[in-house]
Amino acid sequence: MLATRPIIALDFPDRATILNFLGTFPKEEKLFLKVGMELFYQEGPSIITWLKELGHDIFLDLKLHDIPNTVERAMTGIASLGVTMTNVHASGGQKMMRAALRGLEKGTKSTEQVPLLLAVTQLTSSTEEMIQKEQLVSESLLTSVRHYADLAYRNGLAGVVCSALEAEQIKKYLDSEKFICVTPGIRPKGSQLGDQKRVVTPCVAKQLGATYIVVGRPITSSKTPYDVYLTIKNDWNGEKTYD
Numbered sequence: 108m109l110a111t112r113p114i115i116a117l118d119f120p121d122r123a124t125i126l127n128f129l130g131t132f133p134k135e136e137k138l139f140l141k142v143g144m145e146l147f148y149q150e151g152p153s154i155i156t157w158l159k160e161l162g163h164d165i166f167l168d169l170k171l172h173d174i175p176n177t178v179e180r181a182m183t184g185i186a187s188l189g190v191t192m193t194n195v196h197a198s199g200g201q202k203m204m205r206a207a208l209r210g211l212e213k214g215t216k217s218t219e220q221v222p223l224l225l226a227v228t229q230l231t232s233s234t235e236e237m238i239q240k241e242q243l244v245s246e247s248l249l250t251s252v253r254h255y256a257d258l259a260y261r262n263g264l265a266g267v268v269c270s271a272l273e274a275e276q277i278k279k280y281l282d283s284e285k286f287i288c289v290t291p292g293i294r295p296k297g298s299q300l301g302d303q304k305r306v307v308t309p310c311v312a313k314q315l316g317a318t319y320i321v322v323g324r325p326i327t328s329s330k331t332p333y334d335v336y337l338t339i340k341n342d343w344n345g346e347k348t349y350d
């Protein structure tokens with residue numbers, strides 16, 4: 108399985124700004140949008156209903172990380188929103204991951220699909236040095252990411268959030284092509300890295316086995332978001348490369 112549409116990270120403060128942003132896209136273009144903490148905490152669940160009514164698919168990226176009971180109950184609420192994908196931090200542990208799945212199953216209507224549950228491994232803004240010094244991880248970053256992916260896989264999650272740099276290794280390690288690798292830290296050649304550390308271009312992400320790419324600022328900060336979106340989409344789909 109390989110997604111054709113890049114997921115756009117809608118890191119905006121409110122509905123008015125999104126209306127402006129989406130106004131630069133043709134109305135008939137159905138997008139895969141990621142709603143994260145900034146937008147969800149400002150606008151609340153109604154933002155999801157609204158974006159879905161416009162015909163878009165939603166990845167709700169709240170990265171839950173709490174005790175299993177709390178995460179289970181929160182996920183029941185999230186499932187009722189009808190999102191396609193959502194996530195937890197893998198470092199919350201196996202019990203928490205299983206609780207999250209239970210919550211999603213409880214909250215999903217019998218006529219709808221249970222949202223895909225992903226586990227965030229190591230943030231794409233983290234480096235080898237950071238995880239060793241700040242998290243006291245004694246293994247390499249790749250080993251840590253693979254370990255979290257393995258926990259997610261063995262506990263029935265659909266996939267992980269990781270850098271595309273690790274996607275190939277994860278799939279090999281788990282011997283599963285179906286396991287989803289959703290990869291932020293995507294930067295077309297020449298674009299600003301910002302706080303991202305483990306980055307690749309859309310084209311390289313595909314070669315490395317990413318299932319989905321997540322792109323925010325290269326599109327949302329552009330003066331021509333739709334053009335940039337199409338260029339990234341083409342690069343991801345192998346129709347054009349940057350050099």
Ligand SMILES: O=c1ccn([C@@H]2O[C@H](COP(=O)(O)O)[C@@H](O)[C@H]2O)c(=O)[nH]1
Binds near residue numbers: 227229269301323
């Ligand atoms: O490891 C992670 C997990 C989530 N993200 C999110 O993806 C987007 C990336 O945005 P850019 O503007 O393209 O950097 C953002 O919403 C993050 O919260 C991530 O970057 N890394």
